[in-house]
Amino acid sequence: MTKVTVLGAAGGIGQPLSLLLKMSPYVSTLALYDLRLAPGVARDLSHINTNSKCRGYGKDELADALKGANVVVIPAGVPRKPGMTRDDLFKINAGIVANLVSATAKYAPSARILVISNPVNSTVPVACETLKNLGQFKPGKVMGVTTLDVVRAHTFLSDALGADHYGREAMKSHVTVIGGHSGTTIVPIVTNAKVRSKLVNKRQYDAYIHRVQFGGDEVVEAKQGAGSATLSMALAGFQFTNEVLRSIHLEKRAEPGPLPAFIYLPGVEGGKELQSKLGTNIEYFAAPVQMLRGDVVRVDVDWVDGLSDEEKKAIKICLEELDKNVQKGKRFVQSKL
Numbered sequence: 001m002t003k004v005t006v007l008g009a010a011g012g013i014g015q016p017l018s019l020l021l022k023m024s025p026y027v028s029t030l031a032l033y034d035l036r037l038a039p040g041v042a043r044d045l046s047h048i049n050t051n052s053k054c055r056g057y058g059k060d061e062l063a064d065a066l067k068g069a070n071v072v073v074i075p076a077g078v079p080r081k082p083g084m085t086r087d088d089l090f091k092i093n094a095g096i097v098a099n100l101v102s103a104t105a106k107y108a109p110s111a112r113i114l115v116i117s118n119p120v121n122s123t124v125p126v127a128c129e130t131l132k133n134l135g136q137f138k139p140g141k142v143m144g145v146t147t148l149d150v151v152r153a154h155t156f157l158s159d160a161l162g163a164d165h166y167g168r169e170a171m172k173s174h175v176t177v178i179g180g181h182s183g184t185t186i187v188p189i190v191t192n193a194k195v196r197s198k199l200v201n202k203r204q205y206d207a208y209i210h211r212v213q214f215g216g217d218e219v220v221e222a223k224q225g226a227g228s229a230t231l232s233m234a235l236a237g238f239q240f241t242n243e244v245l246r247s248i249h250l251e252k253r254a255e256p257g258p259l260p261a262f263i264y265l266p267g268v269e270g271g272k273e274l275q276s277k278l279g280t281n282i283e284y285f286a287a288p289v290q291m292l293r294g295d296v297v298r299v300d301v302d303w304v305d306g307l308s309d310e311e312k313k314a315i316k317i318c319l320e321e322l323d324k325n326v327q328k329g330k331r332f333v334q335s336k337l
């Protein structure tokens with residue numbers, strides 16, 4: 001029996017993500033919580049004839065939504081409008097994430113917590129530091145969801161190379177994304193040197209990297225003030241959540257290569273080695289992770305050895321910005337003490 005709770009379930013991401021989760025064979029109970037509309041969304045989904053039971057919870061029913069949850073996914077919070085950075089969302093979303101994570105610690109203390117709310121580079125430190133203060137921090141159970149960067153990296157690489165010859169499916173084993181989840185902190189790593197050489201000149205390579213780093217802006221601009229990526233994010237959020245669920249059910253990943261997650265490095269095996277290989281003491285970072293029973297148990301470090309000079313340079317730029325984002329999240333929690 002596996003219960004998944006979505007916090008922010010009636011939003012632009014929450015609704016399609018909940019639909020996809022209703023289709024997952026790994027879910028037996030799907031609990032949808034939001035400040036508005038969650039019971040309606042849940043009633044709608046509950047008519048779908050898959051095995052899971054779906055129930056909605058209103059504003060004052062957070063405890064019931066969380067009780068017994070094995071996985072809690074958090075897309076609650078405000079999205080960007082044109083002209084805004086993800087960091088501009090911090091003021092509102094940091095408080096939302098801190099409150100929802102505190103409630104999760106109380107009512108579902110062994111749940112894995114998957115943070116989608118932006119800015120992920122700061123909201124994950126907010127989540128972890130909040131749990132530390134409560135004496136309830138289990139590092140392998142808190143994951144920032146950066147899968148949309150991976151989805152974009154595959155799609156845009158395929159676009160850049162010509163999908164006819166280099167199919168989208170094949171891209172899954174050739175590129176991953178590490179670092180953080182905003183602008184230059186997003187660092188695509190083309191792990192296959194042969195594929196990297198197909199990006200014929202520096203201009204084409206730079207254009208590809210830039211498109212992955214600023215892919216979110218493309219959607220924000222195109223939606224003209226009505227929000228940011230929701231449908232592609234729901235797919236990405238589902239892919240990551242289903243990976244956690246697959247691991248809980250002791251099933252192996254079906255796709256090539258492990259997915260990255262934005263995690264607290266010192267808390268997992270390989271974390272300190274990764275810090276040392278990258279020459280940094282940054283505590284929070286996204287990299288491919290290994291899971292066991294739904295918890296992150298190890299972060300991959302092998303990819304560091306094959307980095308190109310351009311990728312090393314991009315990581316240096318990433319770390320400078322990421323450190324500021326991480327410190328901001330930590331300061332927010334410390335200032336509440």
Ligand SMILES: NC(=O)C1=CN([C@@H]2O[C@H](COP(=O)(O)OP(=O)(O)OC[C@H]3O[C@@H](n4cnc5c(N)ncnc54)[C@H](O)[C@@H]3O)[C@@H](O)[C@H]2O)C=CC1
Nearest residue numbers: 008010011012013034035076077078079116117118148233
């Ligand atoms: N990690 C990633 O790759 C991505 C993250 N995002 C982020 O996801 C978040 C949500 O985006 P959308 O779904 O488009 O926004 P939305 O505004 O459509 O939905 C957010 C939902 O959260 C709910 N909510 C707000 N405060 C809440 C609280 N305290 N408890 C429960 N529910 C609450 C709202 O009522 C709303 O239904 C944003 O912060 C956005 O920036 C968006 C795309 C990609």
Ligand SMILES: O=C([O-])CC(=O)C(=O)O
Nearest residue numbers: 080118148216217228229
């Ligand atoms: O761009 C945004 O604000 C939403 C997001 O994180 C993304 O689409 O990657």
